[in-house]
Each structure stands twice: as C-alpha cells, then as structure tokens.
Amino acid sequence: MARILVIDDEHTLRLLYQHELTQEGHTVDTAGTADEGIAKVRDTEYDAVILDIRMPGKDGLEALGEMLAERRNIKVIINSAYSTYKDNFMSWAAEEYVVKSSDLTELKQKLAEVIGR
Amino acid sequence: MKLAMERSAPSALLRDTLTVILAGGQGTRLYPLTKHRAKPAVPFGGMYRIIDFTLSNCVNSGLRRIMLLTQYKSFSLDRHLQQGWSILRYGLGEFIIQIPPQQRLMRSWYEGTADAIFQNIYNLEEQRPKYTMILSGDHIYLMDYAPMLAAHAENEADLTIAAIEVTKEEATRFGIMQVDAAQRVIGFQEKPSNPQPIPGGETCLASMGVYVFTTEVLVHRVLEDAKNTKSDHDFGKNVIPGMITRDRVFAYPLPGQDDRPAYWRDIGTLDSYWEASMDLLQPDPPINISDTSWPIRTFQGHRPPVRIDQDGLHGAPQIVNSMVSNGSHVISATVERSILFTDTIICPGAHVSESVLMDRVRVGEGAKVRRALVDKDVDIPAGEEIGYDPERDRRRFLITDKGILVIPRGYVFG
Numbered sequence: 065m066a067r068i069l070v071i072d073d074e075h076t077l078r079l080l081y082q083h084e085l086t087q088e089g090h091t092v093d094t095a096g097t098a099d100e101g102i103a104k105v106r107d108t109e110y111d112a113v114i115l116d117i118r119m120p121g122k123d124g125l126e127a128l129g130e131m132l133a134e135r136r137n138i139k140v141i142i143n144s145a146y147s148t149y150k151d152n153f154m155s156w157a158a159e160e161y162v163v164k165s166s167d168l169t170e171l172k173q174k175l176a177e178v179i180g181r
Numbered sequence: 182m183k184l185a186m187e188r189s190a191p192s193a194l195l196r197d198t199l200t201v202i203l204a205g206g207q208g209t210r211l212y213p214l215t216k217h218r219a220k221p222a223v224p225f226g227g228m229y230r231i232i233d234f235t236l237s238n239c240v241n242s243g244l245r246r247i248m249l250l251t252q253y254k255s256f257s258l259d260r261h262l263q264q265g266w267s268i269l270r271y272g273l274g275e276f277i278i279q280i281p282p283q284q285r286l287m288r289s290w291y292e293g294t295a296d297a298i299f300q301n302i303y304n305l306e307e308q309r310p311k312y313t314m315i316l317s318g319d320h321i322y323l324m325d326y327a328p329m330l331a332a333h334a335e336n337e338a339d340l341t342i343a344a345i346e347v348t349k350e351e352a353t354r355f356g357i358m359q360v361d362a363a364q365r366v367i368g369f370q371e372k373p374s375n376p377q378p379i380p381g382g383e384t385c386l387a388s389m390g391v392y393v394f395t396t397e398v399l400v401h402r403v404l405e406d407a408k409n410t411k412s413d414h415d416f417g418k419n420v421i422p423g424m425i426t427r428d429r430v431f432a433y434p435l436p437g438q439d440d441r442p443a444y445w446r447d448i449g450t451l452d453s454y455w456e457a458s459m460d461l462l463q464p465d466p467p468i469n470i471s472d473t474s475w476p477i478r479t480f481q482g483h484r485p486p487v488r489i490d491q492d493g494l495h496g497a498p499q500i501v502n503s504m505v506s507n508g509s510h511v512i513s514a515t516v517e518r519s520i521l522f523t524d525t526i527i528c529p530g531a532h533v534s535e536s537v538l539m540d541r542v543r544v545g546e547g548a549k550v551r552r553a554l555v556d557k558d559v560d561i562p563a564g565e566e567i568g569y570d571p572e573r574d575r576r577r578f579l580i581t582d583k584g585i586l587v588i589p590r591g592y593v594f595g
Contacts, residue, residue, distance in 0.1 A: 137410050153306040153400045157408070 065089040066111035066179045071101035071127065072143070073119040081114065084168055085175075098122035098130075105131045105138065112178050114171070115158070117144040125154045132157060139178050143171060194330045195243040196274075199310035199396070201298065202235055204318030205252030205291055210450045213579065213589035214556060218257035221318030223448070224539050224557075226461055226470065227506040227520050229479045230261050231448055232318045236277070237477045240268070242326040244314060245275035248304060250297050252282060252290055265480025280304065293414035294390075298399065299407040305396060313399050315392040315416070321457050322389075322435070322445035323468060323475055329433045330393055339398040339428035340421070342366065343391035345435045345445045346384040352376035354449075356388035356417040358432055366430040371417045386432060388417060389445050398428060444468045452583045455554060458537050462502050462518050484508030484523055495529040514544070528563070536568075539590075556590035565594065 068090045070081045078094040085092045093108070095101035098119055105113065113131065117124035124142065131138050140158040142149065147163050149155045159181070160174040208220030215223060221232035232249075239247055247269075251258060259279060269275035280301060282290050291297040298305075298315070305313065312333065314326060324343070333341040344358060357376045359368035368377070369388075376385045402420050406412050412419040424430050435443040444467040446457040460467055470477050484507040489498050495513035503516045508524035514531040521527070522539045530547040539557040544550055548561050551568030561567065568574065568586050579587045 132407065137408050153302050153404075156400055157404045 065091070067091045067093075067108065068175070069093045069095065069101060069104055069108070069110045069113045071095045071098065071113065071119075071124070072116040073097065074116075077116075081168075084172070088172065098124065098127035102127055102130045102134065106134050109135070111139065112159075112175060113138060113140045114143050114175070115140050117142060117149050117155075118146065125149065125152060128154060128157055139181070141171070141174055141178055191327060191331055192243070194312070194334055195245075195327060197311040198244060198246070198314050198330060198393075199305070199308045199312075200239055200244045200247045200314040200316060201301070202232075202239075202247060202249045202316045202318050203294055203297055204232060204249050204255075204258065205297060206317075206319060207253050208319070211448070211454060213587060214451070214454065214554070215254070216589055217254065219251065219254045219318075220448070222255075222258035222261055223319075223454070224522060225321065225448070225454070226458065226477075227504045227522055228481060229477060230258075231321065232258065232261070233265070233477055233479045234321050234323070235316050235318055236266060237475070238322070238324050238326060239316070240478070241475050242324075244326055245269050245273075246308065246310070247277045248301070249277065249279045249318065250291070250301060251279050255279070255281060261480055265478065268478075293412075293419075294416045295403050295406050295412075295420045296414035299403045299414070302400065302403070305400060310396050313394045313396045315394065317390045317447075319448050320389070320391075320445060321448060321468065323438055323470075323472075323477075324391070324435060324445075325475075326391075326393075328436075329391075332431070332433050333393040333395075336363075336365075336431045337429060338393070338431045339395050340424055340430045341393040341433050342421070342430065343389040343435055344386050344432040345389055345443050346379070347387040349376055349378055349383065349385055352378075352385035352387060354447075355385075356390075356421065358386045358388060360386065360432045364432045364434075366425055366432050369422050369425050369430075371415075371422065386434075388421075389435065390417070390447070392416065393433075402428075438469055438472075441465075441467055441469070451554065451579075451581045451585060451587055455537065455552075455581070455583070455585045458520055459518065459535065461504065461520065464502070481507065482523065487511075492529045522557075552584060553586040553588060555588045556592075558591045559588050560594070562594050 072078050082092045115124045141160045142158045143162050145164040159178045162171050162174050204221040206220045208215035222230050225231045266277050356371045358366050378385050406420050437443045448454050487505045488510045490512045492513045498511050498513050499515045501517045503519045505521045506523045509521050511527045513529040514527040517534040519533050519536045524541045525538050526543040528546040531544040532549045534551050536550050536553045538555045541558050542555045543560045545563035548565045553568050
C-alpha cells in the first residue's frame with residue numbers, strides 16, 4: 065500500500081482513479097490543477113504521482129519540473145491522452161509514460177512497478 | 182514524403198551540434214583575479230580573456246550555435262562578449278547566447294556541471310541538436326572540434342571525451358581514463374589518489390572536461406543524475422563513471438599543433454595562471470597564438486601602437502622575451518619574461534621581470550617588480566620594490582604556493 069497523488073483537471077477521472085486505486089489498497093490524494101498538485105508534493109512525501117499533461121494553465125511538464133525542485137527523487141507517471149509528449153525531453157524525467165485508456169490495467173501495473181523500485 | 186533535407190557530413194555534424202560552454206565557475210582559487218569577475222573573464226595573454234580561447238576554438242571549428250551558461254559576477258563577461266563576440270548571425274542560425282540561471286527547475290544556482298545542463302534542459306528541448314558539445318570556459322588550448330565530432334559519429338558513440346596525457350603527479354587533479362585499442366573508455370576515475378598510468382608508460386590519460394554527447398543519451402543520464410539525491414551532480418564525479426559500463430564512451434586524444442606536443446591548461450589556480458602566462462613567453466611557445474589560420478579573437482579597444490623610448494638619463498630600454506600590448510609605453514626601463522597588457526606605462530629605470538601586468542598598470546621610476554601578477558589599474562610608486570623582500574611582501578599581498586605575488590585591481594600603495 066502506497067501514498068499516491070493524482071493530478072488531473074478532469075473531475076470524473078480523479079474520482080475514478082481515486083476509487084480504483086483505493087480499492088487496490090492505496091491512499092489516494094487528488095489535485096485538479098498543477099499548482100494544487102505541486103503544493104501537495106511540497107507538504108507530503110508521495111510514493112508516486114500520476115500526472116496529466118494537458119491542463120488549463122500550468123501544464124504537467126512544467127509541473128514535473130517544479131515537483132522535481134521540491135523533491136529531486138519524486139516518482140512520476142505521466143498519464144496523458146496524447147503520446148506526442150513522449151518526445152519531449154522534460155517528459156523523460158518521469159518514471160513511466162502511460163497513455164490514457166478506459167482500461168486501467170497498464171496504469172496499475174506501471175504504478176506497482178514504480179512503487180516497487 | 183521526406184520533409185527534412187538529407188545533409189552530408191561533415192558540415193551536417195557541425196550544424197547539428199549545440200555547444201554549451203560552462204562559464205559559471207566561481208574561481209575561488211583564482212582570487213583576487215576573480216574579485217570582480219567570473220573566471221572565464223579573467224584577462225590573459227596580454228589582450229585576451231580566458232574564454233576567448235574556447236570561443237575561438239568553436240568558431241574556428243565551425244561550431245556556431247553556442248550557449249554560455251553564466252552564473253557568478255558575470256558583468257565583465259557579458260560586456261566582453263558583447264564587445265568582442267557579437268559576430269555570429271542569428272539569421273543564419275548562428276548564435277552565442279548567454280544564459281544566467283533561469284530557475285525554471287530549481288530555485289537554486291547550479292550545484293555542479295551536470296546540474297547546469299539539467300537546469301537548461303528546456304534549451305536543449307528547444308534546439309533538439311543531435312549532438313551536444315560541452316566545453317569549459319576556463320581552459321587555455323587550441324583545438325579543432327570538428328574531427329572529434331567526426332570520430333564521435335564514426336564510433337557511434339554516446340559520449341566522446343577529449344583527452345591529454347599528464348604526469349602521474351598531475352593526474353590526481355583530473356578524471357583519469359583507461360582505454361582499449363579502439364580508444365573505447367573502459368575505466369574512469371575522478372581525481373584518483375593512485376592514478377593508473379597508460380600501460381607501458383609513465384603518463385596517465387586525463388579528461389580535459391571537453392565532451393561530445395549524443396543529446397538523447399545526455400538528457401537521459403542528466404535526468405537520472407538530477408533525481409539522485411546522493412549525487413553531487415558533476416559530470417566527472419557522478420555521470421561519466423556510471424556511463425562507462427552502460428554506454429559507448431570513447432576518448433579522443435588532443436592532437437598536437439604543428440610539431441608541438443598537445444597543450445591544454447586548466448586555469449584553476451593563480452599558479453597555473455602564472456605558469457600558462459610564462460608558457461606564452463617561451464622562445465618557441467607550446468601554444469601558437471599567431472597562427473593566422475586559427476586566430477584567437479578578442480575585443481580590442483582603439484589604442485595606439487606600443488611606444489618604446491629612451492630618456493636622457495637612464496640608458497637604453499631593454500625588452501626581452503616579453504609581450505607588450507597596444508597603448509603601452511616603456512621608457513628606458515627593463516622588461517624581462519613579462520606580459521604587459523594594454524596601456525601599461527613602465528617608467529625610466531624600472532625593472533619588471535617574470536610578471537604579468539594588466540591594463541593600465543604603471544610602474545614608477547626606478548621601481549622593481551619580480552614574479553608578480555598585477556591586476557588592472559595599479560600605480561606602483563617610484564622606487565617601490567615588489568618581489569624582493571618576502572617578509573614585507575607577505576604583510577601586504579597574497580603570495581601563492583609557488584611564490585607568486587598578487588596585487589588586486591586598483592590597489593593603492595599607502
């Protein structure tokens with residue numbers, strides 16, 4: 065069981081992830097904006113952060129940089145509907161890159177791997 | 182349909198390379214020369230600043246996309262680059278751009294050489310060069326980087342490290358490498374206490390801190406290092422040793438120039454500064470700065486030619502094994518094994534030996550200066566003796582391990 069933060073601007077997705085990951089035995093916090101997420105990372109040591117990229121205002125790649133400034137060894141899984149950011153150097157700072165899908169199997173599997181590292 | 186035009190080597194290699202010059206070192210061991218300026222901006226060789234050597238190597242090699250990462254006391258450096266290096270054309274995709282810490286990622290200044298690259302990862306992302314050349318702004322050497330890039334590409338290397346042979350004694354200050362017959366690096370130790378010599382020899386193969394990285398590998402390794410809380414975020418100490426077993430790392434020995442052996446100096450201390458200065462004064466200097474095919478560029482103000490005069494009282498002026506820069510005036514004085522920068526005045530009967538006098542230093546009548554580094558704007562009074570009475574000198578000035586006396590900029594004799 066681990067402490068997870070989900071940063072995504074879509075409310076329903078946050079609810080879904082929270083529900084699913086809580087059922088897996090994790091403690092799940094959520095944030096609806098990049099800044100809210102960064103503030104949470106500042107206060108709490110998460111085992112992993114699931115991070116959306118396209119969000120209104122500050123995007124996930126910028127947030128990733130700021131979260132690294134807070135905690136250099138933070139483990140982030142990028143979870144975007146788009147695979148285009150995979151080429152962006154900044155996205156390489158994440159442990160994993162999982163393209164969004166209605167099936168959460170891959171995300172859960174990568175999450176388990178990342179937590180285990 | 183192919184959108185990008187296929188380019189052929191070698192110009193493609195150069196065009197597809199971004200050069201990053203690390204110019205942020207504090208230079209504490211060069212104090213007081215670094216009292217008012219960053220290390221790369223320290224004046225050197227009569228009319229240059231240290232950074233001119235690396236920048237000249239870049240433009241002479243055809244590397245013309247240059248980012249300079251500055252940090253401390255960068256005013257002199259900024260001004261010098263503006264005055265002397267506003268020569269590349271942005272319109273042709275060429276630039277020399279200075280980047281002070283942006284604090285985009287970290288709210289701190291650079292912690293180490295790898296951290297400096299990490300904090301500028303956005304710039305790499307924007308440029309997306311195939312290769313990234315990482316250079317240091319405080320080295321004195323002449324080098325054509327183009328063949329090194331070609332070797333990097335030919336070897337399909339992830340990292341190529343420029344290398345020079347050093348004595349075992351010197352080796353403790355550098356990153357020391359072991360290579361196989363194909364120059365592939367199979368061992369790397371940063372500042373080893375017991376350095377491993379080249380098989381069958383007495384010398385060791387040292388890293389010059391001059392790197393060609395395949396950019397994607399650089400980014401991966403720097404990001405990994407950035408996330409390692411135990412790392413000092415230094416290429417030599419942390420990043421490179423970890424790459425030896427995982428990546429294709431090659432050494433590229435610095436070739437000699439004409440018939441001279443390879444020459445490279447890291448200007449880290451006042452003594453190494455003085456020694457590199459004296460090297461320029463050897464009858465056949467180990468570094469040829471008068472090669473017209475490899476000019477060392479700098480900024481020069483509009484100063485008149487050197488004047489050498491004789492007054493009626495003190496006999497003929499004597500200048501031996503020395504360099505004298507524009508605007509200087511030597512009147513019936515003796516100058517031996519010394520470098521006089523711009524606008525110095527050496528008055529009648531004065532004697533200057535084994536010294537470096539920077540811009541506008543004036544040596545008064547009958548004054549004697551020996552084994553000294555005198556920073557700009559110092560007026561040495563008539564009859565003053567510097568470098569002759571160690572006890573008196575020690576009370577007034579900093580004296581290095583090798584006995585070189587250093588007078589800071591603007592020092593006023595009381």
